Amino acid sequence: MKPPEPTSPRQVYQGPLIFLGLIIVLPLLARGQYAYLLPLAQIGGLYAILVTGLTLLMGFTGQVSLGHAGFYGFGAYVAALAATSWGMPLAGAVVLALIAGALLALMTGFMVLRLKGNLLALATLCLGIILGELFNKSKITGGAAGLFDLPRIDFWGWPGKSALAKVYLVWAVVWIVVVLALRLTMSPAGRAIQAIHFDEEAAAALGVPVFALKLKIFVLAGFLAALAGVLYAFVYTPAYLGPEEFSLMLSVMLVTMVVLGGMGSIWGGLIGALVTTGLHEVITLAGEKIGFTQITRFEQLFFGALLVGMLVFCPKGLVPSIARLGLRRWRRRT
Amino acid sequence: MQEYAAILCVKGIMIGSIYALISLGFNVIYRTTGVLNLAQGEFVMWGGVMAGWAHGIMGWPLGGAILTGVIGTVLVGLVVDQVAIRPARGSAPVVQIIITVGISIVLRSMAALIWGTEPYHLPPIQGGGVHFLGVFLEYQSLWLLGVVAVCMTALALFFMYARLGRAMRACAENAEASRLCGVSPDRMSAMAFGLSALLAGLGGVLLTPILSMSFDRGTMLGLKGFSAAILGGLGHPIGGVFSGLFLGVLEQFSVWYSSVYKETLALSIVVLVLLFRPRGLFTR
Numbered sequence: 001m002k003p004p005e006p007t008s009p010r011q012v013y014q015g016p017l018i019f020l021g022l023i024i025v026l027p028l029l030a031r032g033q034y035a036y037l038l039p040l041a042q043i044g045g046l047y048a049i050l051v052t053g054l055t056l057l058m059g060f061t062g063q064v065s066l067g068h069a070g071f072y073g074f075g076a077y078v079a080a081l082a083a084t085s086w087g088m089p090l091a092g093a094v095v096l097a098l099i100a101g102a103l104l105a106l107m108t109g110f111m112v113l114r115l116k117g118n119l120l121a122l123a124t125l126c127l128g129i130i131l132g133e134l135f136n137k138s139k140i141t142g143g144a145a146g147l148f149d150l151p152r153i154d155f156w157g158w159p160g161k162s163a164l165a166k167v168y169l170v171w172a173v174v175w176i177v178v179v180l181a182l183r184l185t186m187s188p189a190g191r192a193i194q195a196i197h198f199d200e201e202a203a204a205a206l207g208v209p210v211f212a213l214k215l216k217i218f219v220l221a222g223f224l225a226a227l228a229g230v231l232y233a234f235v236y237t238p239a240y241l242g243p244e245e246f247s248l249m250l251s252v253m254l255v256t257m258v259v260l261g262g263m264g265s266i267w268g269g270l271i272g273a274l275v276t277t278g279l280h281e282v283i284t285l286a287g288e289k290i291g292f293t294q295i296t297r298f299e300q301l302f303f304g305a306l307l308v309g310m311l312v313f314c315p316k317g318l319v320p321s322i323a324r325l326g327l328r329r330w331r332r333r334t
Numbered sequence: 335m336q337e338y339a340a341i342l343c344v345k346g347i348m349i350g351s352i353y354a355l356i357s358l359g360f361n362v363i364y365r366t367t368g369v370l371n372l373a374q375g376e377f378v379m380w381g382g383v384m385a386g387w388a389h390g391i392m393g394w395p396l397g398g399a400i401l402t403g404v405i406g407t408v409l410v411g412l413v414v415d416q417v418a419i420r421p422a423r424g425s426a427p428v429v430q431i432i433i434t435v436g437i438s439i440v441l442r443s444m445a446a447l448i449w450g451t452e453p454y455h456l457p458p459i460q461g462g463g464v465h466f467l468g469v470f471l472e473y474q475s476l477w478l479l480g481v482v483a484v485c486m487t488a489l490a491l492f493f494m495y496a497r498l499g500r501a502m503r504a505c506a507e508n509a510e511a512s513r514l515c516g517v518s519p520d521r522m523s524a525m526a527f528g529l530s531a532l533l534a535g536l537g538g539v540l541l542t543p544i545l546s547m548s549f550d551r552g553t554m555l556g557l558k559g560f561s562a563a564i565l566g567g568l569g570h571p572i573g574g575v576f577s578g579l580f581l582g583v584l585e586q587f588s589v590w591y592s593s594v595y596k597e598t599l600a601l602s603i604v605v606l607v608l609l610f611r612p613r614g615l616f617t618r
Contacts, residue, residue, distance in 0.1 A: 064428050066435065111609050118370055118427045122564070123608045125372075125435075126601040129557065133601075137594045248553075252435055259432075297446040304439030311433050312422045 015267065016179045023171045027164055037281075038163035042236050044277035045170035046228045051257045051269040052174075052181050053224030058255070059264035060185060061217045062197030063113065064121045067128020068254050071222045073135050073246030075101040075229025080147045080241045081140065083234075090151050094230050101226020102219050109218035113211065128251045135243035146242030153234040166235055173231065174270075177224060181266050193217055249300065256307045262317025271319045276303070340469045342586040348475040348544070350582020351482040352378070355537040356559025357566065357574035358485060359530035365493065365569050366502040366526035367519075368427065369419060372434040375556015376441035377531045381407040381538025382547030383445055386454025396457060404535040410441070411531025415524050423509075423519070438553065446549040453548035456539070478540045485533060486575050493571075502526060506569075554597060558585075561604045567614020576616060 030037040050072055057063050065071075079097035082088040088096065112123040135141050142148075159165030184190045193213050195203035204210045233241050257276045261268030283302060287295025314321055356374050363371045385403030388394045394402065418433055425433075458474040465471070492499040502522045504512040509519040538547065545551075562581050566573030581600055588599050607615065 118431055119608055119612060121428050121431045123605055126605045130598050130601050133598045255432055294447055297443040300439055301443035304436045307436035308418050308433050311429050312418055
């Protein structure tokens with residue numbers, strides 16, 4: 001890994017502005033027969049938030065979480081329970097869920113981040129499965145049946161039931177998250193966490209508070225996961241929350257998205273999330289068209305093989321590799 | 335009450351011996367290549383499902399079905415090593431772990447696509463059973479226990495004394511140095527995956543008559559097996575075996591309290607052990 005290049009001010013503003021433009025324009029194109037893409041864009045946005053947190057954790061700090069779906073589900077369930085069983089107002093439920101997500105990450109991170117490499121991966125994997133089991137089997141969470149009659153996030157009638165408005169709501173949050181994440185990676189603290197990835201001992205010797213920084217990023221990733229969970233419970237779902245979404249498979253999918261994006265670039269992770277969500281839809285549609293009933297199995301096979309293939313043959317990530325290839329062609333031509 | 339406890343104990347040891355077998359396989363790979371193979375449970379599932387398919391659908395005799403299951407699993411292990419583990423030899427341990435997670439997903443969905451989602455059954459090697467201390471013991475469970483005991487002893491001797499076993503251990507210690515001494519890490523890695531898949535296949539074939547086997551059983555079995563390996567201390571096969579038995583019994587007794595949190599309990603113990611005693615319960 002190379003030490004990061006300094007960024008020019010033009011680059012700093014260019015990306016987010018183009019991104020904002022795309023967010024505003026692209027959903028407008030999804031009309032008529034393409035309207036089914038809008039819910040897809042919503043869930044893609046949620047994954048983008050999750051992946052941004054995970055990219056900061058995996059790509060920049062070099063710490064793995066194989067249980068991220070657990071944190072995502074935790075946020076969703078705390079929000080849903082607060083709003084229904086505990087009778088809190090919506091805003092209170094949202095704030096509580098975000099705080100709870102960060103706190104859970106703080107507690108678990110404080111314990112597991114002492115572990116390195118392999119063992120950290122195992123511990124987070126276990127945590128994710130434990131959380132998934134609790135969502136699935138606990139009486140409090142409604143078990144496999146789930147929770148019903150959740151309130152909707154609503155600013156005086158907006159986004160209401162409009163799928164387009166929901167896309168804007170979700171992607172507005174994505175935009176803020178991405179811009180803040182980019183700022184973070186360019187700040188001194190961001191440089192310090194990359195130093196941890198590069199060489200933990202050297203970073204510590206240069207005065208980087210290694211454990212504290214790792215923990216902060218872990219908490220940030222947990223917070224972002226809870227944020228995505230809140231949006232899942234209060235915006236994306238039709239007022240219902242079940243445990244299927246927060247499986248081990250999703251944790252692996254999220255890691256796949258980060259790996260696709262090249263593990264170390266916020267934009268790459270974003271593209272990884274979108275490509276993966278898109279592929280999911282393409283495979284499902286293709287399965288419906290040819291009447292193949294086992295399509296979910298095939299899809300899992302595909303994504304499992306994609307993950308293995310990427311890590312084995314293209315560990316730098318698909319997005320950066322293609323980008324580099326394109327850049328080389330373009331340079332040759334000019 | 336006492337009788338109930340005895341039944342739980344026996345059942346726990348029986349399930350635990352499967353965990354022990356899986357943790358053995360886990361340790362074989364870990365001690366040779368340093369890879370934590372989270373796809374170990376899927377090997378067990380493939381063994382059981384292939385044997386069940388050979389017997390139930392193809393109508394082959396039991397012996398042939400068992401052979402099919404075991405040999406098939408060994409082949410799967412070798413293919414996994416060739417395709418996914420060998421090319422990624424140099425990558426970080428964490429990357430390798432994620433690769434094995436990917437492999438387990440591939441193996442699981444592939445099994446569902448090839449053999450369907452219905453559970454497969456096998457008749458026991460030997461029907462009936464004996465009464466022992468007021469508990470009915472199926473012969474099949476005794477077979478299972480016997481196989482685990484034999485495998486454990488054989489492996490311990492193999493890694494201690496056999497030239498090949500020592501060569502395999504040397505690879506985990508220092509791949510470069512062992513290559514200089516004429517031991518090929520690639521070949522040893524293939525050996526480890528084959529051997530470990532053999533153990534898993536045996537486990538699957540012996541477990542199927544007791545619990546039946548379907549494509550989605552492997553993941554949890556694998557997790558329990560690796561829990562046992564962690565509890566016993568990574569790289570300490572004998573500790574892993576005893577932790578497997580312990581985990582099996584513990585799990586059965588937890589059912590007394592509530593059957594819902596069986597998996598949660600096992601995994602919570604793993605997390606606690608990882609945090610407070612990462613070298614395992616049975617090592618000094």
